Amino acid sequence: MQNVIGDMLLNTKEQTNINAMIRTVSHTRSKFKVKPPASSVRFSVDSHQSTPHRASLPLSLADTWTPPPPLRRQQRHRRRRHRADQHHRDAPAAQPPRRAAPPRRADRRLLLRPRTPSRATPTSSRRPPSTSPRGTSLLRHAFFDLSPPPRRRRSSPTAAAGPRECLGVDPAPARAALVTCGGLCPGLNTVLRELVVGLHELYGVRDVFGVAAGYRGFYGADEDHVRLDPATVDDWHKKGGTVLKTTRGGFDLNKIVDGIVARGYTQIYAIGGDGTMRGAVAIFQEFKRRGLNISITGIPKTVDNDIGIIDRSFGFQTAVEIAQQAIDAAHVEAVSAVNGIGLVKLMGRSTGHIALHATLSSRDVDCCLIPEVPFHLEGKGGLFEFLYSRIKEKGHAVIVVAEGAGQELIPRTDDQKREQDESGNIVFLDVGPFLKSELGRWWKREHPNELFTVKYIDPTYMIRAVPANATDNLYCTLLAHSAIHGVMAGFTGFVPGPKTGLTVIFRWKILL
Numbered sequence: 093m094q095n096v097i098g099d100m101l102l103n104t105k106e107q108t109n110i111n112a113m114i115r116t117v118s119h120t121r122s123k124f125k126v127k128p129p130a131s132s133v134r135f136s137v138d139s140h141q142s143t144p145h146r147a148s149l150p151l152s153l154a155d156t157w158t159p160p161p162p163l164r165r166q167q168r169h170r171r172r173r174h175r176a177d178q179h180h181r182d183a184p185a186a187q188p189p190r191r192a193a194p195p196r197r198a199d200r201r202l203l204l205r206p207r208t209p210s211r212a213t214p215t216s217s218r219r220p221p222s223t224s225p226r227g228t229s230l231l232r233h234a235f236f237d238l239s240p241p242p243r244r245r246r247s248s249p250t251a252a253a254g255p256r257e258c259l260g261v262d263p264a265p266a267r268a269a270l271v272t273c274g275g276l277c278p279g280l281n282t283v284l285r286e287l288v289v290g291l292h293e294l295y296g297v298r299d300v301f302g303v304a305a306g307y308r309g310f311y312g313a314d315e316d317h318v319r320l321d322p323a324t325v326d327d328w329h330k331k332g333g334t335v336l337k338t339t340r341g342g343f344d345l346n347k348i349v350d351g352i353v354a355r356g357y358t359q360i361y362a363i364g365g366d367g368t369m370r371g372a373v374a375i376f377q378e379f380k381r382r383g384l385n386i387s388i389t390g391i392p393k394t395v396d397n398d399i400g401i402i403d404r405s406f407g408f409q410t411a412v413e414i415a416q417q418a419i420d421a422a423h424v425e426a427v428s429a430v431n432g433i434g435l436v437k438l439m440g441r442s443t444g445h446i447a448l449h450a451t452l453s454s455r456d457v458d459c460c461l462i463p464e465v466p467f468h469l470e471g472k473g474g475l476f477e478f479l480y481s482r483i484k485e486k487g488h489a490v491i492v493v494a495e496g497a498g499q500e501l502i503p504r505t506d507d508q509k510r511e512q513d514e515s516g517n518i519v520f521l522d523v524g525p526f527l528k529s530e531l532g533r534w535w536k537r538e539h540p541n542e543l544f545t546v547k548y549i550d551p552t553y554m555i556r557a558v559p560a561n562a563t564d565n566l567y568c569t570l571l572a573h574s575a576i577h578g579v580m581a582g583f584t585g586f587v588p589g590p591k592t593g594l595t596v597i598f599r600w601k602i603l604l
């Protein structure tokens with residue numbers, strides 16, 4: 093079964109892209125392409141090849157984002173040479189012609205960039221500077237460089253995802269741990285399944301473990317570490333939620349890293365939202381501080397689709413589809429009542445992507461309230477004024493509200509102001525029931541003799557507790573395999589994701 097899926101994947105457009113990328117990557121010298129170790133392993137991407145060819149090679153997972161030592165030495169050498177040259181060139185500038193006119197404004201700018209002396213005219217053999225005004229101006233052009241300053245080399249924040257020509261780590265002793273944290277999202281189980289199957293089938297990594305109940309599982313009991321193989325995870329993509337279980341909070345850095353070391357894990361795959369990624373960065377830094385050759389990668393999960401740097405997060409499309417069903421129901425309820433209002437609350441703490449996408453695709457929504465756009469209820473330009481005009485025009489109205497919208501309008505007690513969840517996120521008050529009761533009060537006050545109905549639908553957990561749809565399922569596979577390819581190539585401290593249509597791997601730094 094796994095092989096069939098592997099074959100299928102090789103035929104997808106994504107895999108074609110990956111293959112194209114492999115060619116590109118192997119022919120261009122990407123700035124942060126990992127330099128294969130001397131005894132690197134060659135392998136072919138073949139789903140049937142369960143045990144890749146191996147050579148005995150030292151596991152080298154040092155922070156692959158920093159240039160390898162020989163390059164650093166070269167850079168140091170170049171910098172020293174540059175400084176020596178500069179010192180040399182500065183010497184004549186330190187003794188300016190006594191009666192020379194002060195440099196013109198344009199020239200003053202150039203003073204910061206002394207020109208590299210030409211090889212044909214060594215500095216020592218130059219004639220002493222002339223003091224005539226004409227000579228000075230000539231001199232300035234001879235001494236000061238008009239070319240743009242040398243560009244500083246920066247390492248790129250992304251690299252193409254996909255398998256590399258050479259392995260950066262030995263699959264035989266590799267021991268992978270998978271963990272899910274934060275809220276649920278359609279496709280979590282597919283990512284887990286594809287990590288297990290990919291590690292087994294593509295690279296022959298046999299020791300793959302699921303860590304139960306989020307980060308706290310790393311320092312939990314032995315039962316929290318479950319050995320996974322392709323047979324165990326075979327039908328996980330058909331299940332909603334996460335078989336491994338997820339939690340918030342419980343992030344104790346030292347205990348987590350101690351737990352990872354004690355169990356001999358060499359690769360960590362953390363699937364979660366922004367909190368999980370911050371946690372993974374902390375673990376990555378602790379690995380570096382302790383000098384541990386353990387690779388860590390994060391697979392971005394957010395049903396809210398609120399990671400701006402990637403085109404789309406997995407599970408989002410599925411969530412939008414389910415949200416549309418709720419909007420359809422609200423619409424039916426609204427049109428079937430006299431002066432009916434259908435109100436749907438959807439997920440979205442700080443962004444209204446689910447609400448907006450479901451609204452635009454359903455075409456039945458009159459008003460979409462999202463956290464990014466503040467609104468008010470009463471008075472000119474307020475929600476009630478708008479709804480009244482819609483009801484008069486059509487006889488009904490449909491409202492979609494994202495959970496993070498209008499939070500500032502809801503009265504809070506002091507305790508509620510301070511309330512946080514276990515991960516430290518502010519607990520939101522429920523905007524759905526608040527709006528429902530405010531709408532009822534408004535209508536009773538303003539139009540006491542007219543019929544009015546509000547039907548409120550809250551599909552919050554329904555939209556994220558379902559299995560991923562076909563598109564998200566395929567996307568989860570691409571993400572999981574991109575993570576594996578990155579780790580097996582020797583990268584650490586990265587997340588895979590699509591950026592303007594291409595699947596790439598990002599350094600942590602630019603994501604958070």
Ligand SMILES: Nc1ncnc2c1ncn2[C@@H]1O[C@H](COP(=O)(O)OP(=O)(O)OP(=O)(O)O)[C@@H](O)[C@H]1O
Binds near residue numbers: 339340370371393514
């Ligand atoms: N700044 C941080 N540093 C270290 N760990 C963190 C940080 N923020 C959150 N975590 C840990 O990451 C895990 C998940 O965080 P959180 O509950 O915020 O979910 P999330 O990953 O943001 O997902 P969601 O988008 O569903 O909320 C928790 O174990 C939490 O303790």
Ligand SMILES: O=P(O)(O)OC[C@H]1O[C@](O)(CO)[C@@H](O)[C@@H]1O
Binds near residue numbers: 365396513
């Ligand atoms: O009820 P839980 O599990 O804490 O999760 C709720 C939050 O999770 C999210 O779905 C993000 O994953 C938010 O939209 C929502 O506020």
